[in-house]
Amino acid sequence: TIALIHGAHRMGNRTDADMARWRSLRFGQFIHWGLYAIPGGEWNGKTYNGAAEWIRSWKEMPHEDYDKLYRQFNPVNFNPQQWAAQAKSMGAKYMIITTKHHDGFCLWPSKYSKYTIASSPWKKDLLGPMIEAYNKAGIDVHLYFSIIDWNHPDYRASLKNAADSAAGKRFQVFVKNQLAELLQRYPTIKGFWFDGTWDDSWKNDGAFSDELEQYLQSLHPGLVMGSRLRADEKGARHFDSNGRLMGDYEQGWERKLPATIDDVHGNDWEAVMTVPENQWGYHAKWAGHVKTVNEILEMLVKSVSLNGNFVLNFGPKADGTYRTEEQQLMTGIGQWMKVNGDAIYNGTYAGFEKQDWGYYIRKAGTDSVYMVVFNIPVSGSLRVKLPARTSLTGASVLQSNATLTPELIGRNEYFIHLPNKTTDSPVVILLKTVTGENKEKGSFEKAK
Numbered sequence: 488t489i490a491l492i493h494g495a496h497r498m499g500n501r502t503d504a505d506m507a508r509w510r511s512l513r514f515g516q517f518i519h520w521g522l523y524a525i526p527g528g529e530w531n532g533k534t535y536n537g538a539a540e541w542i543r544s545w546k547e548m549p550h551e552d553y554d555k556l557y558r559q560f561n562p563v564n565f566n567p568q569q570w571a572a573q574a575k576s577m578g579a580k581y582m583i584i585t586t587k588h589h590d591g592f593c594l595w596p597s598k599y600s601k602y603t604i605a606s607s608p609w610k611k612d613l614l615g616p617m618i619e620a621y622n623k624a625g626i627d628v629h630l631y632f633s634i635i636d637w638n639h640p641d642y643r644a645s646l647k648n649a650a651d652s653a654a655g656k657r658f659q660v661f662v663k664n665q666l667a668e669l670l671q672r673y674p675t676i677k678g679f680w681f682d683g684t685w686d687d688s689w690k691n692d693g694a695f696s697d698e699l700e701q702y703l704q705s706l707h708p709g710l711v712m713g714s715r716l717r718a719d720e721k722g723a724r725h726f727d728s729n730g731r732l733m734g735d736y737e738q739g740w741e742r743k744l745p746a747t748i749d750d751v752h753g754n755d756w757e758a759v760m761t762v763p764e765n766q767w768g769y770h771a772k773w774a775g776h777v778k779t780v781n782e783i784l785e786m787l788v789k790s791v792s793l794n795g796n797f798v799l800n801f802g803p804k805a806d807g808t809y810r811t812e813e814q815q816l817m818t819g820i821g822q823w824m825k826v827n828g829d830a831i832y833n834g835t836y837a838g839f840e841k842q843d844w845g846y847y848i849r850k851a852g853t854d855s856v857y858m859v860v861f862n863i864p865v866s867g868s869l870r871v872k873l874p875a876r877t878s879l880t881g882a883s884v885l886q887s888n889a890t891l892t893p894e895l896i897g898r899n900e901y902f903i904h905l906p907n908k909t910t911d912s913p914v915v916i917l918l919k920t921v922t923g924e925n926k927e928k929g930s931f932e933k934a935k
């Protein structure tokens with residue numbers, strides 16, 4: 488291994504209560520909200536085909552025009568209690584809010600910048616009321632913070648000379664001050680979700696990212712921060728130059744999911760997902776495919792089955808309301824979660840051989856294993872192959888509590904025959920298992 492000072496400082500996952508809580512929540516809501524919601528992907532009658540929150544980088548959008556938008560940001564329909572209630576009904580257990588995206592506009596009245604909500608017609612802090620409403624609804628809040636800051640005069644993508652280095656140093660002080668300010672103003676937040684850490688100026692100062700992470704942990708012990716903040720002293724990101732994960736969980740799964748358990752290397756991880764192909768901030772015209780409730784449920788279930796968290800993104804409009812499609816998704820997902828949430832919360836990798844009909848999820852630390860069925864075979868028979876020394880003592884449909892009688896078809900192998908082969912939403916079956924050389928075999932073992 489390579490001698491590193493600013494690489495990973497821990498082998499394996501965090502085992503403390505704050506991380507165990509984060510791991511148990513499994514399902515989060517991302518909210519991208521800011522000035523970019525005003526143009527909503529359109530400018531001077533033209534449509535920007537990139538991600539709406541990147542419109543400032545579009546050649547058709549003069550920087551000075553974008554930078555004046557704060558003068559009209561006035562979310563008169565903003566209702567944080569309603570946002571929290573809808574998130575709760577969807578079944579989200581944590582929420583990640585953009586405090587400041589790459590454009591540098593702060594949704595809180597930072598004392599380190601003029602480019603904040605305090606300079607807008609709205610004037611008032613948006614984060615405080617949101618955090619209070621979500622916490623009251625029993626939902627943890629994490630703060631998204633972009634290191635890239637297109638508005639700050641000292642931001643440099645790369646440091647080419649002494650002047651750049653001096654600016655870079657001033658910028659690092661600014662970042663540290665804003666993050667300490669956020670922790671001081673919002674002491675109930677549970678973590679930071681860092682973004683915009685791919686430029687050379689950040690990548691080439693792994694020491695700073697390491698010291699910053701440790702500084703924030705010292706201010707707020709237990710804080711959960713992903714791997715995207717970190718670089719090591721050789722410029723390696725997420726994983727250090729010895730291949731060890733930095734930060735508290737793998738944070739690279741943006742608009743993509745791991746294929747199998749081998750892709751996550753035993754690390755905690757989280758995937759963040761957009762509803763359209765690639766829009767985080769509000770875009771007036773969603774082009775291309777918009778994900779359905781069942782598609783999103785399959786991503787959520789697959790993530791949990793592979794020991795990860797899944798976060799679905801919402802982009803509120805400039806007036807503070809959600810578009811209809813997003814409201815309908817929250818309702819549809821919530822209806823399924825209300826009945827089947829037990830299979831998601833505290834869900835972990837079951838250690839069973841993957842089958843085509845769907846995904847296994849083990850309730851953490853128990854012998855309860857859920858089968859979440861997305862693909863009912865023509866036969867209606869779901870194959871279940873148990874690991875050695877594990878036997879089946881019960882099976883039931885979670886929603887109806889109807890008992891199922893698995894058919895033993897081989898050594899530690901069963902068919903579970905579904906009552907009906909059609910369903911328009913995922914079916915959850917609860918398996919009760921026993922593991923070890925227990926005397927009483929599973930109740931479905933045929934007499935020898």
Ligand SMILES: C[C@@H]1N[C@@H](C(=O)NCc2ccccc2)[C@H](O)[C@@H]1O
Pocket residue numbers: 519538540541682685741759767
């Ligand atoms: C969570 C999303 N991250 C921002 C972004 O710029 N992503 C581009 C990107 C995509 C993949 C790896 C690094 C960066 C997007 O604007 C969202 O905020």
